[in-house]
Amino acid sequence: MEPVTDGVEDLEINGKSVEDIVTPWTVNSKNDAGVDYDKLILRFGSSKIDQELLDRFEKITGKSCHRFLRRGIFFSHRDMHTVLNLYEQGKPFYLYTGRGPSSDAMHLGHLIPFVFCKWLQDVFDVPLVIQLTDDEKAIWKNLKLEEAIRLAYENSKDIIACGFDVKKTFIFSNLEHIGNNVAFYQNMIRIQKSVTFNQIKGIFGFGDSDPVGKIAFPPTQAAPAISSTFPFIFKDAIVPCLIPCAIDQDPYFRMTRDIAPKLGVPKPALLHSIFFPALQGSQTKMSASDFNSAIFLTDTAKQIKNKINKHAFSGGQATVEEHRRLGGNCDIDISYQWLRFFLDDDDKLAEIEKNYTSGALLTGELKKELIEVIQKIVAEHQERKKAITDEIVKEYMKPRDLGFKLTNNSIK
Numbered sequence: 001m002e003p004v005t006d007g008v009e010d011l012e013i014n015g016k017s018v019e020d021i022v023t024p025w026t027v028n029s030k031n032d033a034g035v036d037y038d039k040l041i042l043r044f045g046s047s048k049i050d051q052e053l054l055d056r057f058e059k060i061t062g063k064s065c066h067r068f069l070r071r072g073i074f075f076s077h078r079d080m081h082t083v084l085n086l087y088e089q090g091k092p093f094y095l096y097t098g099r100g101p102s103s104d105a106m107h108l109g110h111l112i113p114f115v116f117c118k119w120l121q122d123v124f125d126v127p128l129v130i131q132l133t134d135d136e137k138a139i140w141k142n143l144k145l146e147e148a149i150r151l152a153y154e155n156s157k158d159i160i161a162c163g164f165d166v167k168k169t170f171i172f173s174n175l176e177h178i179g180n181n182v183a184f185y186q187n188m189i190r191i192q193k194s195v196t197f198n199q200i201k202g203i204f205g206f207g208d209s210d211p212v213g214k215i216a217f218p219p220t221q222a223a224p225a226i227s228s229t230f231p232f233i234f235k236d237a238i239v240p241c242l243i244p245c246a247i248d249q250d251p252y253f254r255m256t257r258d259i260a261p262k263l264g265v266p267k268p269a270l271l272h273s274i275f276f277p278a279l280q281g282s283q284t285k286m287s288a289s290d291f292n293s294a295i296f297l298t299d300t301a302k303q304i305k306n307k308i309n310k311h312a313f314s315g316g317q318a319t320v321e322e323h324r325r326l327g328g329n330c331d332i333d334i335s336y337q338w339l340r341f342f343l344d345d346d347d348k349l350a351e352i353e354k355n356y357t358s359g360a361l362l363t364g365e366l367k368k369e370l371i372e373v374i375q376k377i378v379a380e381h382q383e384r385k386k387a388i389t390d391e392i393v394k395e396y397m398k399p400r401d402l403g404f405k406l407t408n409n410s411i412k
């Protein structure tokens with residue numbers, strides 16, 4: 001196994017724990033500016049997305065980088081240069097991402113990987129598979145299977161509303177799909193054979209009283225990173241995989257990368273994002289179970305305005321006079337941090353940063369900018385979602401040929 005620092009271990013200095021906690025289930029930092037992502041790169045053993053990679057990305061694709069790349073929102077990677085090499089040589093790869101459908105309403109943070117995947121799919125013109133881990137949520141949240149499946153279908157509408165090309169995108173519910181796909185099950189078993197309980201415990205920290213379903217789950221999330229899991233898409237070809245995800249999902253894919261050589265398949269490449277901060281501050285990510293920590297994709301314009309005005313943690317000063325004199329702190333100001341995710345205009349963002357830092361822009365004014373941006377995004381999303389019928393969902397969820405043909409040793 002690659003060194004498995006799972007992020008759970010807290011370092012203690014003078015009796016105070018100093019490490020950020022980053023696991024697939026918990027994200028917590030003691031720092032107002034949030035998790036120290038440079039340290040996380042060292043702990044997880046991934047690589048920083050640096051200017052050289054961004055320049056190469058633009059050179060090879062001929063497209064300017066998405067704001068998530070320009071602004072370090074996707075900040076870490078594994079083997080992205082290998083993916084760019086493939087693309088340069090005209091060789092295929094595919095995208096894989098997923099979502100654990102734990103609630104009806106998805107929030108803004110949930111959009112990040114999907115907005116990014118949509119952009120990657122357009123830039124590279126490659127197939128995308130999206131795993132809905134309703135099985136995972138049924139086990140962890142103790143949901144009825146029927147309820148977990150219902151949530152998977154409900155969430156798929158929000159995902160489809162991000163604009164994925166139905167000709168190139170396969171979305172599946174684990175609970176519905178795996179039983180109908182022997183190749184999937186066989187790859188799960190190949191992975192289960194290759195990982196010990198000790199390794200799973202080391203990576204994920206499960207204990208003796210956890211349901212065995214938790215222990216058996218990681219191979220289920222790993223299998224879609226192997227192209228032979230989807231014979232109806234890739235036929236017999238071995239096609240490398242690129243996984244965009246939030247950094248907390250990395251443990252699953254460290255495990256996958258570790259066993260890939262044993263199975264004779266390429267290690268999946270990864271692009272990792274930072275977390276979308278909660279309204280209350282960057283110490284933790286947005287949570288669907290805390291109504292006031294998040295803006296939901298179902299919120300009205302008025303709810304958005306009220307939540308931001310009332311709850312968005314401010315890096316401004318206590319009084320207008322002080323603010324004018326000392327200026328605001330963009331590093332901890334949630335309104336500014338959210339604008340980094342969603343305001344595409346670099347010049348406007350730079351101006352806001354300058355004016356807030358100098359004190360020329362007040363917190364109320366900054367919040368007003370954010371409210372407008374978010375209201376527009378959510379309203380447009382709701383409009384697109386309205387058009388997505390059950391029939392359309394079924395299309396995306398049908399196992400099918402995504403138009404890939406074998407040529408020589410590659411597909412396409």
Ligand code: TRP
Nearest residue numbers: 097098099100131133221245249
């Ligand atoms: N476990 C993830 C979650 O709870 C869902 C998921 C499945 C996923 N496969 C993935 C996320 C691949 C990113 C990439 O959200």
